[in-house]
Structures are given as C-alpha cells and as structure tokens.
Amino acid sequence: MRKLTLDELCLRLQTAKDPVILIHKNPDGDCVGSAAALAHYFLGRGEAVSIRCADPIPARLAHLTAGLRLTPYAGREGRTVLAVDVASPQQLGTLEDEFSGDGAPDFMIDHHEKGTPFADHYVVGEAAAAGELLFTVFRHMEQKGSSPLTLPVAEALFASISSDTGCFRFSNCTPATHMAAAHLLSLGIDGGLINHALYESKTMAEIAAEGFVASHMQTAANGRIAYAAISNADMAEGGFERQDLDTAVDIVRSLAGVAVAFVLKEAPQKNTWRVSLRSVGADVASVAAHFGGGGHKMAAGCTLADIPVDGAISSVLEQILSLSV
Ligand SMILES: [Mn+2]
Numbered sequence: 637m638r639k640l641t642l643d644e645l646c647l648r649l650q651t652a653k654d655p656v657i658l659i660h661k662n663p664d665g666d667c668v669g670s671a672a673a674l675a676h677y678f679l680g681r682g683e684a685v686s687i688r689c690a691d692p693i694p695a696r697l698a699h700l701t702a703g704l705r706l707t708p709y710a711g712r713e714g715r716t717v718l719a720v721d722v723a724s725p726q727q728l729g730t731l732e733d734e735f736s737g738d739g740a741p742d743f744m745i746d747h748h749e750k751g752t753p754f755a756d757h758y759v760v761g762e763a764a765a766a767g768e769l770l771f772t773v774f775r776h777m778e779q780k781g782s783s784p785l786t787l788p789v790a791e792a793l794f795a796s797i798s799s800d801t802g803c804f805r806f807s808n809c810t811p812a813t814h815m816a817a818a819h820l821l822s823l824g825i826d827g828g829l830i831n832h833a834l835y836e837s838k839t840m841a842e843i844a845a846e847g848f849v850a851s852h853m854q855t856a857a858n859g860r861i862a863y864a865a866i867s868n869a870d871m872a873e874g875g876f877e878r879q880d881l882d883t884a885v886d887i888v889r890s891l892a893g894v895a896v897a898f899v900l901k902e903a904p905q906k907n908t909w910r911v912s913l914r915s916v917g918a919d920v921a922s923v924a925a926h927f928g929g930g931g932h933k934m935a936a937g938c939t940l941a942d943i944p945v946d947g948a949i950s951s952v953l954e955q956i957l958s959l960s961v
Pocket residue numbers: 666667721747764765766800
C-alpha cells in the first residue's frame with residue numbers, strides 16, 4: 637500500500653476496467669455524488685460500472701444516481717475496485733470484511749485528514765469534499781488532453797461539493813472550493829436546481845422528523861451544547877423513519893449560541909445509538925474518535941452500543957465538555 641501521485645491516480649482512473657465503486661456506510665451527498673460523477677465518466681468510456689454501499693442510498697439522494705445504467709454487482713473478477721470518500725475500512729460497514737485486508741480495493745480517493753488508508757491512496761485533506769478533489773483530478777486530465785468534465789459529471793460533482801459544505805456555508809469551504817463550483821457552473825449546469833433538490837425538497841416525513849427534533853432538543857453548558865435523541869419508538873409515533881433524520885442535526889446546530897450540536901438516532905437494535913456531531917469550531921472528530929468513530933473537525937459521527945439513552949447522552953456530553961467549549 638502506498639501513496640499515489642496525481643499522475644498515477646489519473647492513469648489508474650483512465651485504465652480502470654469495468655469499475656466497482658465503493659462508498660461509505662450511511663451514504664451522504666458527497667460520496668453518492670462522487671460515485672455518480674465517476675460512474676458517468678466510466679460509462680462514457682463504455683465500461684460496466686457498479687456502485688456498492690453497505691446501506692441503501694436514501695430517497696433524498698436517489699436523484700443523483702437515477703440516470704445511471706449501473707450493472708448489478710456479481711463479483712470482482714476482472715474488474716477494478718476503487719473506494720471514494722471512505723476514510724477507513726470501518727466506514728465500509730458490512731462490506732468491510734469483503735473489501736479490506738486481502739480484499740482491499742485497487743486504490744482509494746479520499747479527503748479525510750485522519751483516515752486509515754487501506755489501499756493505494758490519493759488523499760487530500762484540504763479538499764472540502766471528495767467531489768472537490770475529483771474536480772481537480774478531472775481538470776488535471778483535461779490539461780493532459782482528455783475531456784472528462786461532461787455535464788452529468790459536472791452536476792454530480794457540484795452536488796458533492798454542495799453537500800459536504802452544507803450548501804457552501806461551512807468553514808471547510810475555501811477559495812478553491814468556490815472556484816471549483818464556479819468552473820462547474822461555467823460549464824452550464826443549474827446550481828440552483830441542484831441545491832433545491834438537495835435542500836429544499838423534503839418529504840412530509842422529513843419535515844415531521846425535523847419538527848420532532850426541534851421540539852425535543854435540549855441544551856447544556858449554558859446553551860453552548862444542544863442535542864436531541866430519537867428512539868425507535870419516537871420514529872414510530874412521529875410517522876418518520878431513521879433516514880428521514882439525516883438533516884436533523886442541522887436543526888440542533890442552528891440554535892443561536894450553540895458551539896457543539898449532536899443527535900442520537902437509535903439503530904434498529906435497541907439501545908444502540910448513531911451519533912452525529914457538528915460544531916462551530918470545536919474538534920468533534922476527536923469526540924467521535926473516542927467512541928471509535930471518525931469524520932472531520934466540525935462534522936463527525938460514531939456509534940454507542942448497548943447503552944440506555946441517558947447514559948449515551950452523558951457519555952457524549954462528557955467528551956464534548958472535555959474540549960472546553
Ligand atoms: Mn466527504
């Protein structure tokens with residue numbers, strides 16, 4: 637396993653055979669958009685393409701892969717396997733055993749600074765999104781004479797970048813991020829429509845989920861921390877499902893004065909909690925890492941298993957308070 641140079645990565649992408657694209661569990665707009673961009677690129681070259689993820693693609697992101705003629709996965713023989721936006725083998729979820737160790741992908745492309753590479757890798761921690769990183773890779777290919785930035789590729793990359801920057805709001809959004817988005821827009825894509833589909837097009841169940849979270853959130857540390865916990869019983873009573881809660885942490889984070897926000901969503905297994913953490917500056921990746929999770933400085937996640945809700949909340953609070961927010 638070793639680092640790849642940009643030229644080496646481009647060559648790997650240009651010579652990939654019927655690629656299998658791996659993305660992380662609990663898929664978000666960045667990994668789905670990046671996989672879609674790569675899929676459009678490979679399909680344009682006549683390759684068969686499969687995308688594999690431990691979890692189903694949530695309905696709110698399904699439009700990103702809707703137009704793709706993907707091939708159902710039936711084994712990796714003779715195919716190139718690559719991972720995108722997957723920081724560590726654990727992030728493969730139930731695919732971890734199949735695609736780590738001896739089964740590791742041929743190469744991986746990622747933008748998590750504190751990841752654990754598990755294959756030949758091209759990792760740029762400064763990139764706000766895997767989609768921003770792919771943009772620079774495709775631009776590099778263009779300078780060498782190929783033209784990977786078709787409209788569908790550009791749309792998918794824009795959606796990726798928008799997703800991991802919270803619609804260009806988070807502080808991971810750098811001049812390079814905006815310049816990537818500007819270039820993509822200059823190709824003729826409709827950024828407004830892409831953002832509308834990502835942020836302003838919610839189901840009744842998603843709005844019900846947001847309403848539940850808004851009316852059940854609590855604060856600690858004089859309002860510097862806000863949180864909410866949603867059990868399976870809450871989901872059943874409220875008429876929404878786990879996947880409808882994907883944006884719930886944004887509601888909690890939006891309370892004025894909050895420096896760290898988190899939500900606990902109960903997994904199908906009772907008393908197992910998926911924790912999403914967001915901050916305005918504080919390093920919540922270290923909080924997630926304490927519980928075996930990971931992510932970025934201001935957006936991270938982890939899972940706490942076999943613990944009642946009160947215990948889970950106080951464990952997470954204790955770790956956050958150790959950051960002295
Ligand atoms: Mn990402």
